[in-house]
Amino acid sequence: MLPIGDFSDLHDRVLSVLSSSEATPPSTLYHYTSAAGLLGMIQGKSLHATHYAHLNDRVDGIFGMSVLEKQIDTLARDLAIESTGLPDTRYKPSYFQDGNDLFVCCFSSKFDHHGQWMEYGDRGQGYALEFSSHGLATIGRSHGGSTQPRLLKVLYKKDEQDKLIAHAKELTLAFIKERAGSCSSKYEKDVFHSNCLRVLAENLYLYCFAMKDPRFADEEEWRLCIPMDRKAEEQISFRSGKYGITPYIELCNHFSCSTNRSHLPIVNIYPGPNVDEYSAKQAWRLLKWKTSAPGHMQDYSSLPIRR
Template sequence: MFDFVPQRPIPQEQDSAIRVAVWTLMSEAYRDVQLPQTLYHYTDAGGLKGIVESGLLRATHLAFMNGASEYLHAVSLLAQEIDKALLIESDPLRICLLKEVKDPVALAGPQHVGPYFVSCLSSEENSLNQWRAYGRGEGGYSIGFDLVKLNHHVLGLDGVLAPVIYEPSRQLALVQKLLQWGLSEYQKVAGTIPANDRDEHRRDWAHMFLWRATAAAPLIKNPAFVEEREWRIIFRPAWKEQVRLLPRSTGLAPFVELKLGTAAAEISSERLKHLGRASLPDRLPITKLWSGPGRATDTSLLADRTLLEQMGYDGVFLEASKIPFRVG
């Protein structure tokens, strides 16, 4: 996955311009989306316990999620726009850049996905579809995070928190804007590069542009999933050593652990001794916890409150889902 990371840097000011433009265009794609106060992460009992006791959220490599197909869909949109542009472009510099990015985009497959790691949330707090998909039906949880505080921590990790784009017209518009910006920007930059160095610079600039621009791909998802109202944390680790590997029935799945909380309040060494810990984990911006539908949805909140209070969480609102649920 790290093979896709550019090995030769381009001038810092050029890289910064690409990076700012990509994030700006991504932001514009959901500028009119109403921001919720809370985002929810659906999980099972083991997931809840692991998140609260570690103070961490996991982000899984995109190729090992259902999102891998969406990534390739986004890449195919870009490939189509490149072919269209080649038919109408007349500027030699822009044509050279299009040809430079055409093959890497056209030949991209799941094995070519860069180190993009994703953690999924939803603006829906009590969704039957989400309970079934991520809470394993019965005994699931929906952990509510304060959006503003969560986004603050994501930005601190140089990541992005954004809603998924489901509408095909918006998906296409984002891809088109990214490509057109890249063509215009390269046209300006290439004019400052000596002719003898231009071919090498173009290869490096194109690689960096693709590397930055494909960060938008995890935000594109099939419209059939629109009811999930999904938001995604997108993170790119700086080093391979940040990646952990989780054994699954299908093989190893890469993931990273995201520190998205603040230091917990200190408690006595005696209390820590009973918990078997040297300190409390970071306190994530959790404001609400739903217990999912099932036979023990009300009573499970007793244990949930204990877990939260043990780990330094006070004032979390607890609620039990009343969605009818049939067991067996």
């Protein structure tokens, strides 16, 4: 029977097919925020990635987890895995138990969008920051976790979510077929199958946070997802937020977030429809002079949004 370490081949295969299936982002993405949020990013030269349990959607992650668990449970039944004699957790990955943590920074491909202004842009009194997607894809690499961050397109349609998981399942079944002859008993086969499903689930875990209820599809969201293992827990900070004490991590444009920070990959900044255009441009002129802030202040939004 295969020792635990020999499942690295399956891990690499599944990760490869998942990575190749990721959508290519548009050249720029938008992050809607308040004036305080903009100041924090410019002065701190960092983005805050928030712990997934403190995002606006109260079932964030849970929705994707439920999609994945149903698929894994179905596969376990198809493989006739019996739990007798196996650990209680069976094929459940550690993430479904006490889990590593995941932090998320959210963006949208939609420019000057009413819903984004109302929900995230301080009801039109905030700003839309246009980021270089290429810059975002590399900015989180100093977080110190064992897994690199991913810039993922959020999937809203059930068939898209199922298709992503199906590709990884097919690879896992092919691996099981290749190696099944190494098991000499039903118990060994169950343990082998359970370990394969654990590898499958742990590779898909990150993608659970890029699955949402189809009723959110209008947001056209992209997510910078940063897995955080226990070795990097010293990078976690806390602030007071809408949902109480909120854990977050700083994402910087330099390998060391503590020194020599360079500016974020901001291309343009758009004042909201309820921001006074003249005062916003004067404030930006002075802020840019003071901080050498990146990007250019553009004309404010003309959407007719009430305060």
